[in-house]
Each structure stands twice: as structure tokens, then as C-alpha cells.
Amino acid sequence: MDLRRLEYFVAVAEAGSFSKAAAVLVMSQPALSQQVAALEQETGQRLLNRTGRGAEPTEAGLALLAHARAIFELAERARADMRERQLIPSGRITIGLPPRVAHAMTADLVERFRAEFPDAAISVEEGLSIRLREWLVAGRLDVAVLFDPPASPLLSIETVARESLVLMASTPLPSRIRLAEVAALPLVLPSKPNSLRQLLESEARPRGYLLKVVAEVDSIKTVLSLVARGVAATVLPASAIREWTHSTPPFMAAIHAPVIRNRLCIAVPKARPATRLSRSLVQLTRELCVQYYGDAVRVRKP
Template identity: 65%
Template sequence: MDLTRLQYFAAVAEAGSFSRAAAALHLTQSSLSRQVQLLEAEVGQRLLERHGRGAVPTEAGTALLGHARAILELAQRARTDMAERQRNPRGRLTIGLPPRVAHVVTADLVERFHALYPEAGITIMEGLSLRLREWLVGGRADMAILFDPAPSPQIALETLVREPLVLVSSRPLPPRLRLAEVVQRPLVMPSAPNALRRLLDEHAAPRGLSLQLVAEVDSVQTVLNLVARGVADAVLPASAPRLAPGLAPLHVAAIHAPVVRNKLVLAVPTARPATRLLQAGTQLLRELVQRQFGKPPGAP
């Protein structure tokens, strides 16, 4: 069904006159009448009753007028949406990142965001996962990367990467160690309720294993410094040693029996409207995290 003919028919029905509608549409009355006749031929019914003072919709015309208004409104919304997509989004996007993620992706994130969306602003806030979660729920952040968050109806969660944990040491290590062997070594780890520490405890406790902690330190960078000095070993995500390129070479062993994986999760408040800027930011952040920290879940 031709949208232009629907528009012309609706104009006549609403104006109550071919002459008034023709003037509003900048058409000749004969041209407008011809288009309405073609629409009537298409639907197989008379849509307008002509009389001396104008025209009124028939019963069929009244029914079609309701459909026409809905169709024309939908078409206009589609045009508006397409036009909006041609323009750069505006506004400000606030993104929360754990320090380890921020260290790796912030420079690329800000640079690419500014290049793609020059009329929009970006704010990066760093914090531990628990604090970032509070910022999301409280409306201070539009999105965040969290480590192993608990499900919540207030936050939509998308797992981006499942990263294996490894043992990091200043001393040579075998290629792989069982978890039971790892926990017997002196360790420096973040304190609870850090997500990494909680994850390790959740795997060790059911097996009757306890950690041999030399110190509890929340900063991964400081943990790596202590490992490099030989104070103790640490259990960290496989990408963590990249945070210490200036330190003495560190040795890494994969952990198995069981393999323990840390989830990097993209989190967005469920109450947050899905604006173009938010959608653009989540896609950019998703790409950078998956590129820097590994393949997405289920990838070969």
C-alpha cells in the first residue's frame, strides 16, 4: 500500500475537503482526487463520500483512516530514527572500571570514544567491584566492568571474558599446579570480600583447603611488587602480570584440578534508558575488554 496515497487520503478525510487538502499539500485538486481514486481501486472500496460542501469518510474510510494514521506515524518514527543515527550522540557517559581493567583499557577507551563521538563526553571512575556496584545502583555510573558479581534484578549482567587464574612467583614453577599444591605455598592475596579472594576461597573451602597467607593486600599492583621481591606468591588472573612490565621477570603456572576462572562482566543498571550513547559505549567497552583480556565465553 502506497504511503503517499495513504497520506493524501488522510489529509482529505481530516480536512473534510479536497480543495483544502490540495492547498495544504500543494497539489492540484484533480491530482489529489486521482490519487485517492487509485487507493480506492487498490482496496476495492469507496473511502470518501463527495458532496457539495466537501468529503467525509465512508465506514470503510473511517476504518482505513485509523490504520493510515498508525502507519504514517510509524513511518515518521522510522525516518526520525534513521536521521538520528546519522548524527553524533551527545551527552556524557560515566564508566566504572576496576583498577586492573582501567590500567589496560582506559587510554584506548577514551581515545576511541572521543574520535567516534566528538560531541559527547566520557568520565572514567576507578574502584573495586563492590564500590562500582554501589555506583551503578545509586545512579553514579552508566555502566561498569565487574569481577564475578552476584546476580541482581537492579543490574543487567553480560559475561565478556572467563579468565583462568594462575599462580605467579618470583621463583621457577612447573607449567601446571593442582589447587591443593597452590594453597600450600605462602601467598599474598587481596582481603575478603574482594571478588578474586572470594572466588579462590569458594573453590578451596569445599575441598578442605586453607590458604597460607603471608599478607592481605588489595592492590594488584602492590601484590605483584611483593611477588617480584620474593615475599610470597600470588594467585591472580592470567592477564595480571602485564600490569608489572618494569618488574623482574615473574614465573607463572596454570592452576588445575580444578581450573578456576575469573569472570569479567559488563554491568548496566536495568533502570537506565538504552540511549544511543549508552549503546555505543557498551559496544566499545565490550570490544576493548574482550580484545585485551581474551576471547568471549563460548568462542573457539
């Protein structure tokens, strides 16, 4: 099908007359009529009803008009994509990562970003999810990875991975343990308003369980060190085992009754227009989050 003739047909259908369409297209009315007639011959359908007041699409014309608009929209998107690909984006973009996520995937993220955008710069800010959320809203960050963020009218939030929480200790544990039993154990946990602490409290409190927190420590490495020394147990997402650096591995038990899963999310400010840099950074971050946190770590049996 001749796309130029299709364009002429759309112009007439939208203008409602050959004379108006000819003026817009800067061509003579007879030439325009000839092109539309050729399209009708090509399609084997009468596409326009000529009236004294102008022209209006027939039933077949309306169907072709819908197809034509879709074709031209797709063509414009293709042209825009090709124009964008001609340009190598530059500038600086900033992403916020919680410490545990930053330790796991910053190197991969920066390396892959630099390979795709050699003329651009990336900054990585570390902080707790509650701080990163504030920085996003304040415009300090372009993108952030957050644990269990509350909904916000100012942010677009996408959940990219979920992990089950486990009990981790230096002494043997059953393969599964009830939340009621976890609450009765001496625990070392991050201090509020840490997102993991809030998640655990939100499940324990309505059930009447009071967590026995003997120490509050915000550094995960220090938490794991205390677990290794046998000071207390802790509750962490299963992938936190990657942070374990001690010679003897810990015991882990899956928490049930209820099963508690966190959410790992990517957030961007709604007020900030998306760019090729930001879209690509979100995609790279999404892929790495799934790679690192998409599969649950197996629970070690005693």
C-alpha cells in the first residue's frame, strides 16, 4: 500500500473536505482527488462519500482510517527512537541504594552503565530506605532502590523482587520456625525506623508478640558478627547470607505462621520527566535486583 496516498486519504478524512485538505497539503485539489481515487482502486473499496458539504469516510474508510493512524503513530515512534539513538547521552545521573544492595551490585551497575553510556557519569548514594525516599522527593536522586516503601503520590514505585525473612543464629535451628517462637528469642535488630524492623514489628504487634530485642545495631556486618559470637539471633532476608564473612556458617530457619516477605522496589519521582539515561538506569537496576534477589537462598538445616 502506498503510504503517501494513505497520508492524503487521512488528511481528507480529518479535514472533512478535499479543498481543505489540499490547502493543508499544499497541492491542487484535482491532484489530491486523483491520489485518493488511486488508493480506492488499490484497496478495492470506496473510502470517501463526496457530498456537497465535503467528504466523509465510508464504513471501509473508517476502518482504514484507524489502521492508518496506528501506522503513522508507529512510524513516528520509530523515527523518534532512531533520532534518540543517534545521540550519545551525556550528563550525570544519581541513584540511591541501601547499603546491603550497594555492597552487592554497585560494581556491576556502574560497569554496565559506563559500557552503555561512555559520555555520561553516574553517582551512587548509600542510605537507609527512609532517607533515600526523602532524597528522591527532594530531587537529590533520580532513581532509588528501596525496601518496603509506603505508597506516595510523588513517586512511581515498582516491586522488582521479594524475599522471605529468616531467623539466623549460631546454634542449630529447625528448618522452619513460627513467628511466636522468634519473638521469644534474644534478637539483635536494626533500630527503628529501619524498614526491616518496621516490617517485622508490623507482623508481630497485631498478633500480640513482643520482640525480645537485646541490642539495636544498624550495620548488618556488626549484626552478623554478634550472631557469629552467639550473642543473639537476628532476622534478615535470606540473601543476607552473602554478607557472612565468618569461618563457620550460620544456621537459618524459614519463618512461618506467618511467612514474612519484604519488597525490593525501584522508585523514581513522578515530577521528573524520564530520559534515556534514567530509563536505562532503571532497566539495569531492575535486571541486577532480579539477578541478586530474585531467587531465595536455601535455608541450611542443622
